Structures are given as structure tokens and as C-alpha cells.
Amino acid sequence: MFEWHSTVNIFNLITKFMDVVYNKWRSKLIVASTDGENTMTGRHASIVPRLVACADNNVLRIWCTPHQINIVVKAAIEAIDNGVWAKQVYTFSVFLRA
Template sequence: MHLVGMSMFERHTGLNVFNMISKFMDALYIKWHAKLIGMSINDKNTMTCHHTNVVTRIVACAKHKVLWIWCVSHQIDIVIKALVENINGDS
């Protein structure tokens, strides 16, 4: 698992977020487009609301198909919510 924190001083539009991530990845490894095979996203609502098209833009510039995976914390959240609903008798 990798964690990177970056300050963003512009509006959090999809294009601005994509540009920031793209510049960061270019600084790390200029050929990242050819190496990207998978990425973790937090959830559909976030990626389609104020971060519109961030994942779509990243995947579009990749050379190969990219596997989208929900991040670990959101996978755990889904399981915990299901367990709590099961314990409470909610369906």
C-alpha cells in the first residue's frame, strides 16, 4: 500500500486533480503511462461528484487496460456495514 499526500491550492475539479496527479507521476517516472495496470479508487460517488472524470482521465492516458479496485478502507466499510445490518436484523 502506498500513501501520498499533496496539497492542492486550486479548485478540486476533475481536470485540476488529474493534472496534479499526472504531473506528480511524471516527476516520479515519466513512462508511468506504460506501467499503469491498476489503481485504487475510494468510491463511485466521490469519483463522479467533485472529482468528476479523474479516474476516467487517468485510465484514458494509460497504454494498457487498467484494473479499478476499491481501496481497502472502503472494502472493510462495506463488510462492516453488512455485518451490522445482519446483527440488527436489517436486510
């Protein structure tokens, strides 16, 4: 995908790809997993609502597990010493890369 990454372009790319891979995907789609970003899950013009509208069945929408884990781990790390520890680790990693 070389043009602008609008939700319409991404949606068109996904549907064209799925049509080539398995043209009956609309009747088999039962779940859509995303990272929760508004461009993916927004109410009207986002990718997931467009995919759900294409599906022949009711589609379950879930956040993907790695992103859920990332949110929990990030919150836990920021809770350690009111975020000071995380800042020090980040500063040290920047120093090591330099």
C-alpha cells in the same frame, strides 16, 4: 493543491506528480484503485477514466480493500438490532468526547 478540487484539477495534479516521480508511468500503469465515489469512477469526466485514457495498457479498476471492508463492516453493524446498537454506541461516544 490550493485551488478548487475539481476532477480536472485533481487529474492534472496527479499526472504532473507522476511525470516528476516517474515519467514513464503511463506505460507501467496496470491498476487503479479507488473508493468508488462517482467523482473518482464516473463514466466520463472522472479521475479514473481520465487516467485509464492516458495509460498505454489496459488498466484494471478495483475498489481499494479498506473501503470494501468498511462497507461490509458498516452493513454488519447496522444489521445488529436494526441499527439501534450502532446509534447507542455513537451517542455514547459523543457523550465521552464532551
